[in-house]
Amino acid sequence: MRGQERSPCPETRTPGIAPRSSQVAVSEAGLASECPALWAFAGCLVSRPSAAMLQPLQRVLGAAGTFPGRPLSWAAGSEGRARLSTRGPGERDGGLADFSARLAAGPTLRHFLRNASPAQGTRHQLEEPEEPAPYLTSSILEEARRKVYLETYGCQMNVNDTEIAWAILQKSGYLRTHQLEEADVILLVTCSVREKAEQAIWNRLRHLTALKSKQLRSQAPLRIGILGCMAERLREEILHREKLVDIVAGPDAYRDLPRLLTVAESGQQAANVLLSLDETYADVLPVQTSPDATSAFVSIMRGCDNMCSYCIVPFTRGRERSRPVASILREVQMLSDQGVKEVTLLGQNVNSFRDTSEVQFRSAAAPGLSRGFSTIYKAKEGGLRFTHLLDQVSRVDPEMRIRFTSPHPKDFPDEVLQLIQERHNICKQLHLPAQSGSSRILEAMRRGYTREAYLELIQHVRDSIPGVSLSSDFIAGFCGETEGDHQQTVSLLRQVRYNVGFLFAYSMRQKTRAYHRLQDDVPAEVKRRRLEELISVFREEATRANGAMVGRSQLVLVEGPSKRSAAQLCGRNDGNIRVVFPDTEMEDGTGSGALVRAQPGDYVLVKITSASSQTLKGVLLRRTTLRESAARL
DSSP states (O other), X not given: OOSSSOOOOOOOBOOOOOOGGGSOOOOHHHHHHHOHHHHHHHHHHHSOOOHHHHHHHHHHHTTTTSOSSSOOEEEEOTTSSEEEEOOSSOOOOOOHHHHHHHHHHSOOHHHHHHTSOOOGGGOOSSOOOOOOOTTSOHIIIIITOOEEEEEEOSSHHHHHHHHHHHHHHHHTTOEEOXXXXXXXXXXXXXXXXXXXXXXXXXXXXXXXXHHHHTSOTTSOOXXXXXXXXXXXXXXXXXXXXXXXXXXXXXXXOGGGHHHHHHHHHTTOOEEEOOOOSSOOOTTOOOOOSSTTOSEEEEEOEEOOBOOOTTOOHHHHHOSOEEOOHHHHHHHHHHHHHTTXXXXXXXXXXXXXXXXXOSGGGTTOOOOOOOTTOOOSSOXXXXXXXXXXXXXXXXXXXXXXEEEEEOOOTTOOOHHHHHHHHHOTTBOSEEEOOOBOSOHHHHHHHTOSOOHHHHHHHHHHHHHHSTTOEEEEEEEESOTTOOHHHHHHHHHHHHHHOOSEEEEEEOOOOTTSXXXXXXXXXXXXXXXXXXXXXXXXXXXXXXXXXXXXXXXXXXXXXXXXXOSSOTTEEEEEETTSOEEEEEOOEXXXXXXXXXXXXXXXXXXXXXXXXXXXXXXXXXXXXXXXXXXXHHHHO
């Protein structure tokens, strides 16, 4: 259950992972001595294959030029290393001559080395676009023109990941369809933060695999893929439990999707779940899934280093790494040119942003933490920080709203709060995930603060940004939570009076510190009761908080028709609260007296007439701009 819409991913951190360039280490001498035929094959990648080099390969392939038994494909093993996979029936027909020709035209070792991570001292601020993968021949893509259907589950990061995956596939010649029955490839971008989210995906997979098994033999084979966090966490179980799943790709493997799908076309299962220390997709401009949308997500960093005891995200999304500021500004400018009026900067711990791509800023001092907050890791010096990024992004387009999520309460220096107050296009709305109102439970969660420190931050935020709208996350029934701990969370909800809330029952996740060190000892029925009480209290207090806006004018970005009535429009105010109002004529805002109707992407003034815990209702006044409304409101 939840008190509001989609929840941001919790803040997390990841354990040590080897750099991408060192994830697969191959001993040349060992490979040459233990498997001469495969060493000859590997040599073909360094230089074009000669007849002598192909002789041992021919003995392995057989006279017909096909692999005897099951085909081989490289996949990521459970230890995060490359291994040979032999899943799937058969191989494409073709003689040795055809194979040799394709091999000669294929990628060399230089192609793979070119895509390896550059050294720290030579990292470029903006990466050059990659060349098309040599193994994707025009016949594979142009003749088939495969249609891809994408389905997204979970947080805003997954929405952005969907757009990144589609940008990569579109560049490789795939087509997009929004009709499931038209799809040749179905890709699910998955969430793993709670058991309920994973169960929804397992249920969906059963439906899709049943659809695949019923397909006529005369039709092109339907390919099914699992992407994202669940793919990273449960890759072995997915491949073994769901035999009809063709590809599995973790959050750092979207660049590999064209190759994985090409492997799947030969009847094999293919997987890549390697985590990276530097993958940010900085050079991939996401293709919006809704081209006419008035708002967009921009991912500025991936991963997190906080390591909260309840959270699986460090193990599915990796260590913190930030995009270069220049690449973010380029994407925001592109969205502005396309008419997008609101951008949300995304990250698992978005306000710990730290761009180290520019050498001259690598010795900069680390900003201080919020008062009374701590971390389990040492302060990281160097790099351009979130305040700098937020300042630069807000300057791209004065008529574009800027939001960000999901932050950690520890990373709110005064410079960030001051900037939010000063800039008219940075929304006066903050997400401050509390998770619990009990200091004892917060310590067990490894949140790095007490109830008292959190409340002190809340007061400081409200003093710094008058009228700020606040949202938060809460977990009911965490390990060891007593009734007294629960009542402290209830009292925190009443004391702070949030405008927006995301509330969930605790779900134990494997690999987390809680899984290894704590007991999930709160019965399910007690979790449900406590969650229901939290939701009830949140709604009661949010109704009061939102009721303070009744009789006042709110600046609203129009999104489109209301889902409940075509005669009404809906949008969101500066505090990210849904506003519904009649679709009537209004003043055009120029002073000419002309009457117009509001369109998606317009900023309008709406006088609020009623409020609930999740929605404001009002009457339309007139069209306006961000600058004008900032001067009036």
